[in-house]
Amino acid sequence: MSTSLPASTIPLFDTVASYREWRRRAFDERKSVGYVPTMGALHDGHLSLVKRSLAENDLTVLSIFVNPAQFAPHEDLATYPRTLPRDLELLTALSFTAPGGVIRKPSAVFVPTVSEMYPSGISQNTQEQKGTFVEVKGYGHQMEGRTRPTFFRGVATVVTKLFNAIEPTRAYFGQKDIQQALLLRRMTRDLLLSHPDSEHLYIVPTCRDPVTSLALSSRNVYLTPHERDNVAPALYRALQAAKFSWEAGASKAECVRRAQAVIEEKTREVGQEIDLRLDYIEMNDADSFEVLADDTQKAEWEADFVGRPVILSGAMWVGKTRLIDNIVLGARHTLGIVD
Secondary structure, eight states, X not given: OOTTSOOOSXXXXXXXXXXXXXXXXXXXXXXOEEEEEEOSOOOHHHHHHHHHHHHHOSEEEEEEOOOGGGSOTTSSTTTSOOOHHHHHHHHHTOXXXXXXXXXXXXXXXXXXXXXXXXXXOOOSSGGGOOSOOOOOTXXXXXXXXXXXXXXXXXXXXXXXXXXXXXXXXXXXXXXXXXXXXXXXXXXXXXXXXXXXXXXXXXXXXXXXXXXTOXXXXXXXXXXXXXXXXXXXXXXXXXXXXXXXXXXXXXXXXXXXXXHHHHHHHHHHHHXXXXXXXXXXXXXEETTTOOBOOTTOOHHHHHHHSTTOOEEEEEEEEEXXXXXXXXXXESOGGGGTBOO
């Protein structure tokens, strides 16, 4: 362990070799290991994943790594919040009492350097990158991939590396990044991964502000209090409007128009005070991620694709902050979303 890491009662590892030595002991003791991958700047959404892991595993490991490969050159890699000392304080305060009175707390935090994760080096420009990368073909260009075309290549690459390093029994992801979580489950299945296998990659419902229902995100720290409390929640309200229209029998095109109208109304309300811009609102097949036809209705969809949910998702800019959110229409448990 590096002496440059902050003091912590939780073991910290910044190299794969030092972590694997710890992990071998867990294997020898036949202990299950839950894993929560993060980029730090922890909030209650992350902590809900940790709590789930504590309840279901003997040991719980987090990684904190801001992954350059998933940021395009114009995105916020340099300014992404890095709050490791505070993150460790939050983790230290967590515990779960297991049957038999055993108290479980976060067991280890993996905090690798960029050079540890990318031995061949890494550039944010994909044309300059050298080394090995992972791409889930056919599933990364829709939804978020339309705006961030290299994002899922970077995510799939780093998570493959992290799974290989951590070797978790179970892994936990948040529903806010639903496309990411489903893509990674497909990747674990396609690559025949065993730690975790696809059946042990769990998706935990989005944590929201109890008053405004804004999805919690590390990037929310970029927002002013007014933007956070009065403007940003419009995205979830827009998705709710689309959901209600879908359930009432409206076509997909009409559902999207209803959602767009909510954002347009908020844009008129804020005027020139805040640069509010809708990126997209869309409805996609939860299995293929393909966009639903404009004339698709709920009854028709459920008759043709029994048990297959629809992902209603959106993204918008509030000033310089890009926010995302989603609602799963249909039986979300079929996607591995746990309650």
